[in-house]
Amino acid sequence: MTVIERSLPYSYSHLEKAAELTLEKEPFTYVQSGAGAEVTLRANEEAFERWAIVPRVLKDVSSRNLSANLLGTHLPSSFMLAPIGNQGILHDEGELASAKAAAAFGVPFIASTVSTFSLEEIAAANGDGSRWFQLYWSSDFEVTASMVQRAETAGYSAIVVTVDMPVVGHRERDLNYQYFPLALGKGAANFLQDPVFQSRLSKSPVEERDVALAELLSVFFEPALTWDKVQELRKITSLPILIKGILHADDAKIAVDLAFDGIVVSNHGGRQLDGCFSSLDALPAIADTVKGRIPVLFDSGIRRGADAVKALSLGADAVLLGRPYVYGLAAGGENGVKHVIEQFIKDFDSAIALTGLTKASDANRSILRKVN
Ligand SMILES: Cc1cc2nc3c(=O)[nH]c(=O)nc-3n(C[C@H](O)[C@H](O)[C@H](O)COP(=O)(O)O)c2cc1C
Numbered sequence: 364m365t366v367i368e369r370s371l372p373y374s375y376s377h378l379e380k381a382a383e384l385t386l387e388k389e390p391f392t393y394v395q396s397g398a399g400a401e402v403t404l405r406a407n408e409e410a411f412e413r414w415a416i417v418p419r420v421l422k423d424v425s426s427r428n429l430s431a432n433l434l435g436t437h438l439p440s441s442f443m444l445a446p447i448g449n450q451g452i453l454h455d456e457g458e459l460a461s462a463k464a465a466a467a468f469g470v471p472f473i474a475s476t477v478s479t480f481s482l483e484e485i486a487a488a489n490g491d492g493s494r495w496f497q498l499y500w501s502s503d504f505e506v507t508a509s510m511v512q513r514a515e516t517a518g519y520s521a522i523v524v525t526v527d528m529p530v531v532g533h534r535e536r537d538l539n540y541q542y543f544p545l546a547l548g549k550g551a552a553n554f555l556q557d558p559v560f561q562s563r564l565s566k567s568p569v570e571e572r573d574v575a576l577a578e579l580l581s582v583f584f585e586p587a588l589t590w591d592k593v594q595e596l597r598k599i600t601s602l603p604i605l606i607k608g609i610l611h612a613d614d615a616k617i618a619v620d621l622a623f624d625g626i627v628v629s630n631h632g633g634r635q636l637d638g639c640f641s642s643l644d645a646l647p648a649i650a651d652t653v654k655g656r657i658p659v660l661f662d663s664g665i666r667r668g669a670d671a672v673k674a675l676s677l678g679a680d681a682v683l684l685g686r687p688y689v690y691g692l693a694a695g696g697e698n699g700v701k702h703v704i705e706q707f708i709k710d711f712d713s714a715i716a717l718t719g720l721t722k723a724s725d726a727n728r729s730i731l732r733k734v735n
Pocket residue numbers: 393394395407445446447448449475476477497525607629630631632633634662663664665684685686687
């Protein structure tokens with residue numbers, strides 16, 4: 364571990380390898396793998412190779428502005444850290460380390476419902492940093508509402524409702540290991556510490572942990588979730604509400620028509636429906652439909668600065684960084700996440716300058732060509 368900390372790798376594949384060397388095979392596989400034959404997981408990265416940047420030169424790029432401002436949140440380099448659950452299986456400090464690292468760079472952190480630490484503990488670690496809360500909608504609506512209210516109280520400034528998981532994807536490699544962190548109680552803190560959830564139990568989660576986990580699993584998914592139901596969130600929070608997991612332009616249109624505050628174009632990093640559209644392939648039609656009326660965020664496949672330039676050029680307002688930072692967490696804890704964030708910012712800055720841009724928000728399709 365300390366050897367890796369002293370020499371954290373720079374390239375994504377080496378970072379992934381460093382995480383693999385640090386972790387047991389089950390948690391490593393949990394992060395690395397996708398659903399099914401992992402066609403979509405691969406497609407997410409391959410889609411970036413089919414777009415090439417055609418840079419402009421002699422544009423005076425001596426001063427550059429990488430920032431974006433979305434829904435009252437400042438993104439110094441047009442990216443945020445994606446919600447990734449169960450970070451405690453990667454490092455003892457889990458989300459606390461990631462939230463601290465994000466705050467050190469002013470990069471907003473999106474905390475997952477299934478975090479190892481509670482949203483209040485993550486908020487304390489994040490301090491003055493900016494943070495959003497990712498919501499998995501529980502079939503016990505009062506638990507959902509309680510979590511949203513707790514997030515508002517704890518200083519989260521937007522709610523990101525993830526809608527691409529009405530049921531869990533068929534993750535063959537996790538099934539091979541029979542490794543399901545939530546069933547082991549690994550990402551359960553937000554439920555176990557929730558007063559409404561606790562009120563459903565006859566004994567506290569400390570006294571009867573197994574009973575509490577069984578209750579959690581029984582209310583965790585809400586396959587009956589609909590657009591109408593998600594709108595009920597409006598009654599319980601005044602925070603901006605974003606919908607994460609949009610791939611179809613018609614769904615983007617519904618999100619705009621129903622006045623949601625933003626969307627995240629995402630296929631959950633290839634972990635849900637294998638064989639579905641790569642996120643980048645889905646982006647242009649969605650951006651054309653949304654027409655700038657609400658912010659469009661993007662994830663699934665962002666590895667390097669040039670990837671972010673391509674996503675912004677195809678219509679995203681900002682991107683979410685996923686697997687790279689949790690590999691950094693696994694390999695080096697808080698310093699590992701800081702290393703990944705720092706390098707991503709430098710890489711993105713360099714990519715913007717080398718494209719011939721001075722503002723990230725100026726990226727547009729004129730600088731891209733489709734290649735085979
Ligand atoms: C290990 C792991 C756990 C994740 N947990 C969540 C989660 O709790 N909530 C959520 O909305 N998305 C979750 N995601 C999806 C990410 O938010 C994001 O969409 C995905 O990582 C993007 O793909 P990429 O990391 O390959 O770029 C998770 C992804 C991974 C890899």
